[in-house]
Amino acid sequence: MxxxxxxxxxxxxxxSTNLPEDVEKALREAYAREEPGSAAHGALETILANVEMTRRNSTPxxxxxxxxxxxxxxxxxxxxxxxxxxxxxxxxxxxxxxxxxxxxxxxxxxxxxxxxxxxxxxxxxxxxxxxxxxxxxxxxxxxGGCENVGRQYSLPDNTIKAGRDLEGVRRAALDAVWQAQGEGCAPGFLGISIGGDRGTSYIASKEALLRRVDDANPNPELADLEERITREANQLGIGPMGFGGKATVLGTKITTTHRLPASFFVTVSYMCWAYxxxxxxxxxxxxxxx
Amino acid sequence: MAIRLTIPISDDSIRSLKVGQSVLLSGIMLTGRDAAHKWIVDTFIKKTRPPQGDDLEVFQAIQPLLNGGIIYHCGPVVAGLDTGHYRFVAAGPTTSIREEPYQGDVMRLFNLKGVIGKGGMGEQTLRACQEVPAVYFHAIGGAASLIAQTVQRVLGVYKLEFGVPEAMWVIEVKDFPAVVTMDAQGNSLHEKVRQESNAILENLLA
CATH class of the missing domain: 3.30.360 (Dihydrodipicolinate Reductase; domain 2)
Incomplete structure (x- = not known):
């Protein structure tokens, strides 16, 4: 061998040193949307300068x-x-x-x-x-910053009025983004797994993050939900680094795994901008x- | 325009800073994160563990550096570990909220004028910022190589046995970029964004 x-x-x-092109493209688009002169705009400018520097210098x-x-x-x-x-x-x-x-x-x-x-x-x-x-x-x-803000919900979850359906998944995802604020190095990306046991659900949520930022979920219902979660997460106004702004989440990827009749986990893995x-x-x- | 500040920073300069202002920091600062904060609190504030090894020596060495100084929440990538000719390769901020149980007391103990990190901190730290006075400087998370370029020299390291990320590195920086997100008047950008986003969340989940 x-x-x-x-x-x-x-x-x-x-x-470690070369951010994928699809991620960088999403960051550049986010930068173009933020108000020039705002803290959010400045944060993304610094982020993009760092991305170029590390690619050139081969540093993390x-x-x-x-x-x-x-x-x-x-x-x-x-x-x-x-x-x-x-x-x-x-x-x-x-x-x-x-x-x-x-x-x-x-x-x-x-x-x-x-x-x-x-x-x-x-x-x-x-x-x-x-x-x-x-x-x-x-x-x-x-x-670790983004891993620490990942969350797992066991539905039904009455604190966020989330039942065992896609509406429940939407509620869990938005709650996770709100809880994370800027701590996971926003703007972030969400890998969401529906189902599984607690362990497999976390693994599946990370596997979902192997997808390209710009691809579409083959399941139209999940594709719609991915788009909606991203759009609504951005309405929260948390913004880059939690400074306030338009770019909070730059992509959502959802996957499903079989579950026990008794269990309905929704697991949200949060990926920082340094994806x-x-x-x-x-x-x-x-x-x-x- | 960014405000240039030199460490040690005066109380007047600190009180004049406001949430949202950009700053460029120059001078000598220390990195310190989870292990360092717990060590300081357990050994010198709560005194739940007696000083051991070089604890007292280290304390005396860092005290003058931190009086009017800054702790940077950072676990760097450091070159030169084998030779002792240290150089920061990547050195962005780590998430600060983990130090919330310790930070206020550590600020008071050393007369810190600020901490640098990311993600912001809570009520206890905000209260200490008003008392000491001090501010919270937010660096750009993940911009590690860019920030490392502002580190002119690594002057030394304490508690390397905590591991490279957790050790207290003494660094000289020039024009280190950050934004004030918690000031000495009790304002917190993080609290503001949290409240505003909560109102929107409630609508989205209505």
């Missing part, structure tokens, strides 16, 4: 390089155990090269391991054996990044 450590290191560098967009979350799709014959070793090696190398901040902290002693390697859950790696010949690794770097997710594809000898 081929050793991909250096290629995975490049995936980490690319993800945000100092909180977050939890590295890998989604690996491997063809038959590859060893997930060896891929895990290579990913871990690449993560430690990326930390030494300052593409990642040392972020793995022992929850009891408070000790930082210094190389981003914690227990079997840090870094996070999801493996799936897939059809075909291609191996893909998607990486998401999700910072770092990249993908590498291995086809034979060729490795490409997007």
């Amino acid at each position: 081929r050793d991909l450590t250096q290629e995975i290191l490049e995936l980490i560098r690319f993800t 967009i945000c100092q909180d390089t977050g939890t590295p979350i890998f989604f690996v799709c491997y063809p038959e014959g590859w060893s997930p155990r060896r891929l895990r070793e290579q990913i871990k090696e690449a993560v430690a190398l990326a930390t030494r090269k300052n593409y990642l901040r040392p972020n793995a902290v022992d929850s009891l002693s408070g000790k930082n391991t210094g190389d981003n390697l914690g227990d079997q859950h840090f870094p996070v790696i999801h493996f799936e054996e897939c059809d075909g010949e291609e191996l893909t690794i998607e990486l998401m770097l999700k910072g 770092r997710r990249r993908k590498m594809t291995v086809r034979g000898e060729q490795v490409t990044y997007e």
Whole structure:
């Protein structure tokens, strides 16, 4: 089996330092909508200058390089155990090269391991054996500020009058955005999962964030809801950094998973504007990044 | 136009600042976040744990730096860890609200003139801002490499055993950009936005 450590290191560098084009485009459009001279306008101007600088200098967009979350799709014959070793090696190398901040902290002693390697859950790696010949690794770097404002609702939830339907999902999503205010580094992006158990619902809500900002949900009902949640979240006027303004949420992605008859979870993962997710594809000898 | 301020900052300068004003900060400041705030409060304010190791030495070293000074809520990416020739690579603000249980007391203890962070803080900190006086400076979250460029020098580090993000880094900055979002007159942009957005939310959920 081929050793991909250096290629995975490049995936980490690319993800940490180079904001995806679709995210940057959404930020530029938001910048154009804000009032010139406002704090919101100034915040987005600084954000966009930083995005350009980090791409040029190959330095982290945000100092909180977050939890590295890998989604690996491997063809038959590859060893997930060896891929895990290579990913871990690449993560430690990326930390030494300052593409990642040392972020793995022992929850009891408070000790930082210094190389981003914690227990079997840090870094996070999801493996799936897939059809075909291609191996893909998607990486998401999700910072603590936005992870802390994620929320899970168990419907019905009478405090927000949310029942077990799409109207309940809308209510939960808007409540989550309001609760977050500027703390998740608005303008943000929402990954929403309906259903699952508590654990799978959180995972699915993050997988939803692997979608492109400008794509449309194939389910027309969910596509409408995504559009409505984004529009109404922006009416809240929380704005970039919570300074007040028009851009609060720049995209909503909804997914569903089967649930127990007794459970109806709505999980909202909030992604900060520094929406770092990249993908590498291995086809034979060729490795490409997007 | 941004107002230029040099650390240490006088009480008069602090009292003249108003919510919404842009500032450029220059001088020496300390980073400090969750572990540092808990350490200060537990060891020197509530005294629920006795000073250990170099605690007293560190306290005496940071005291003059913080008198009239600033704590920056930041866990940086730092180069030069192996050589000791430290350089900030990425250094944006972290979410400040986690320090809400500690911040007011820490401001009073050191006569801090401000803290820099993101997301704003709560009532207890706002009250301390009026008393001390002090203000809350909001930096742009995520603009980490841009902000790191304003760090001219890393003068030293305390409590590196807390880990790189949690250690107290002594840095000299020039024209560090921030916006005043909580002032010494009791005004908070965060409280204003929270209330206004709550009224809109209630309509949307009516």
